[in-house]
Amino acid sequence: MNPRDKAWLAEMAISHPTPFGVLFPRVAQARYFELVDSFRGVAKTLHVCYSVKTNPNTAILNVLNKMESGFECVSLRELHAVSSFSTPKIFNSCASSDKEIQEALSQNAFIILDSLSHAEQVSRLSEKKPLNVGVRIRFDSHRFGFSPSEIKSLLPRFIELGLNVTLVHAHPGTNCSVSQYCTFVSHVAVFLEDFPNVHAVDLGGGFPGKTTLVERKEGLDSYVKIIREQLGSYLKTCALYLESGRFLVEDSLIFVSKIMHVKKGEEQSFALLDAGINVLPRISMSPFRFFALSETGEKKEHFRLGGPLMFGSDEFGQIHAKLGKGDLIAVENVGAYCMEMAWTLSRELPKIVVVE
Ligand SMILES: Cc1ncc(COP(=O)(O)O)c(C=O)c1O
Incomplete structure (x- = not known):
């Protein structure tokens, strides 16, 4: 300093x-520009959806909304905080209430399914059918989302429920090293080989902040390179969503x-x-x-x-x-x-x- x-x-x-x-909301603005610049041309379209739980200060939300950032929410409070914004929204939850789902639906947020019971709840509450949704995939034993094999057997059930899976979501955990990120993206790439008909891939968050990147002598470019190498051909025809939190704020x-x-x-x-x-x-x-x-x-x-x-x-x-x-x-x-x-x-x- x-x-x-x-x-x-x-x-x-x-x-x-x-x-x-x-x-300093302007720092978030500068990081947003850096993120978007680094990912230019990587996918057919790019949507950065700021992970609101990282820091829901109104000044941060407002400045990112002005940048046309989207938002990723995990609760009713977070949905209310972004309700006046019309940029893309993602709603992630493993334990959502009916009120939360109703609010997410009313804001046209993309709902990411976490379990079959969650899918049934979304189907029950959505008047619009078929409803485009995302599914969260897990590549280890944590409790979020579906394993790759589970999801394949559940797809017919989702269709019966009027849910059309157009987005695949996975999150690598926060503050990932380049090698952790590489392993994560390689799992996503293998999964997508068997799941070719989605329109969008959401890779969650995981990029470290600037200080950590500098300390590790890394840059965002290393992460972008991994995505380009492993998912580049897939993303040419697909939208890429990033739910960055830490890197931005x-x-x-x-x-x-x-x-x-x-x-x-x-x-x-x-x-x-x-x-x-x-x-x-x-x-x-x-x-x-x-x-x-x-x-x-x-x-x-x-x-x-x-x-x-x-x-x-x-x-x-x-x-x-x-x-x-x-x-x-x-x-x-x-x-x-x-x-x-x-x-x-x-x-x-x-x-x-x-x-x-
Ligand atoms: C689903 C999901 N998306 C995005 C994020 C934001 O991650 P980060 O702050 O590492 O960018 C998190 C954080 O835990 C998350 O759980």
């Missing part, structure tokens, strides 16, 4: 109580937190902040980066960073700096999943300041 940005964030802390977040949000106390032990020193794993959950799998915005301590040393929760596990990073009580720490890369996964245990959620 450059000195000018550090000074600017420190100045914001004069008028905003810590901890607070600074959200991970680096769009920065938290600013204050050091409440510095504690010097015999062997190690701690800086204890007013934000902890309540807003920096490990499960977000984000590459947090810590920067001191002010350094009023006596000497530069190694600090373990801990939060305010009275849990031993509330420790989330390290920093080498000249820290003192009252100094500010900026945490980069908190845009994906952190706010949605944040706990309100003992503390309120940080306020988010949107910088247009």
